[in-house]
Amino acid sequence: MDNETRKSNSREKIVNESLKLFSLKGFNNTSISDILAATNMSKGGFYNHFKSKEELFTSVLSEARRVWRLQNLADVEKEDREINRLKKILANFRDRYLKDSVHFPGGCVFLTLSVELDDQMPHLSSQLSDGFQRTKALLRGYLDRAREKGEIRADVSTSDVSEILFSGILGASVVYGLDKSDGQLGRNIQALIRYLESIECGARRPRRDSG
């Protein structure tokens, strides 16, 4: 293994272990010492890669986004209709993303960091906020294409639906993080999937629930 490979490996290790620690303990409660202990590295080794914990934050967020896409976009393009791709994302969120305790042992890291970091640390919180906007835009993209292709009703506001989907999965993360109830998570995501079905063209009226 040459020097460059070793350097890149140790950088990767810092990012991966920090992602886990941020998910478990948050940003402020994760010390450089915690990271050194988890990676078995020296202080000098760490600062060789990152000038500060703030600089590390950006790299960790970028890795977290990679995992987000890996889990939530899995097999999405195999679906033939735009609206079914969106339903697949919701199913992936329930079955893959929120269950990914390897990358996120303490639950969704975006949620943990969002609740912890507010406008007191604008240079960090704005990175999270931008990511939220991009995620909502991603969801809206599927909806806009679904409307263009006549899969959902022309009178549907794709802006409203993307707001509801995005808040919906964020809220589901909060509840699942708290109670780890698969049943509750299932009801939550199923309600969003049925909502999408209700805006499809030629949607059957949903059956009235028994309650």
Place this chain on the structure above:
Amino acid sequence: MDNETRKSNSREKIVNESLKLFSLKGFNNTSISDILAATNMSKGGFYNHFKSKEELFTSVLSEARRVWRLQNLADVEKEDREINRLKKILANFRDRYLKDSVHFPGGCVFLTLSVELDDQMPHLSSQLSDGFQRTKALLRGYLDRAREKGEIRADVSTSDVSEILFSGILGASVVYGLDKSDGQLGRNIQALIRYLESIECGARRPRRDSG
């Protein structure tokens, strides 16, 4: 002021200041020393009222619920229709509850605690989880009555709608806590209000948005 009144006042002070501290710093990061400093009390004074921080947690949660109801249910009963009462709750959530920086200087305390406390502290997290279920049941109550009175379509699943509303406001709290954007919060809540309008009997089809 007699002894009983003084005792009750100092207990109230501990609960109020702890609520603020939990909202700002979470449960684990708030020490008994922080609470003593905020209340200007002695350690003995504190333990005279609460055996432990865990015992205090329950009282703080109960006070937080009182504030939740105070803000979110304000003027709700003045509305004549059940569905309008629900819309009023959403508007209160946007205009009163999330703006209540007196009681919640660090944002919604239920959210902060939910993300912090997971199944590692089941005796505390179950209290939060139960509260979430009760809130969802409260929302569903309005929907069930709205359906009985013919205000919303008979084929609507009130269970699904209450899931979507509850996740929706929880997700809105996360985003607002992060970016403090009134514009974003407005779009978020308005999407939920228009969703309610879309399930009303004789709802006009919403106008297609420009995007």
